[in-house]
Amino acid sequence: MSHDPRMVEPQRVAAGDGPGDEAPYDPLRLCIFATVALIAWLLGPVAVVGFAAVGFAGYWRARRAGLLRSRCKLGDTRIVLVYLAAVAAVGAAGIALGWWVW
Template sequence: MSRDPRLVEPQRVQPGHGSHGGHEAPYDPLRLCVFATVALLGWLLGPVAVVVFALVGFVGYWQARRGGLLRSRCKLGDTRLVLVYLAVVAAAGGAGIGLGWWVW
């Protein structure tokens, strides 16, 4: 059976080689790439992206809270606060969409 060519193994430093001396894997700044992509989508799509991302986050936190998650790694901590924050962000994005249509 052949391997799926879309699955790529990350390159690893061989033990005893590289700047880390083989003791730990090199830092992968994946989050920075994700942040840049989200920022780009926000810039291109404007308030629509704000509403979409806020609603996706809201649904995710709602399901997590119903599943028993009370504290999040989010800076706000309490999942109720995170839900309120995401609802306000979605409303602000909706207002931005509404004002955009009003101005046109």
């Protein structure tokens, strides 16, 4: 298999080279959370429906492939699906009722 030149391994301090003898923590999830919050803030209920729909589709596909327990705090994928459907419904109600904050 050939190496894809677009895939770049992030630079890291090798274990034993840094002050703590371990690679530094990469807070990528925090950047992702901030980006999702910004999109939700800008797009309001439309973003809520969109993120919930994408999450629902992903969990639906994973459940059909055999995933019964998720690392999500809710645990059971059925509960996660109900939660995401409820979030999408609340977002849709926000759109229908004009809960648009600009």
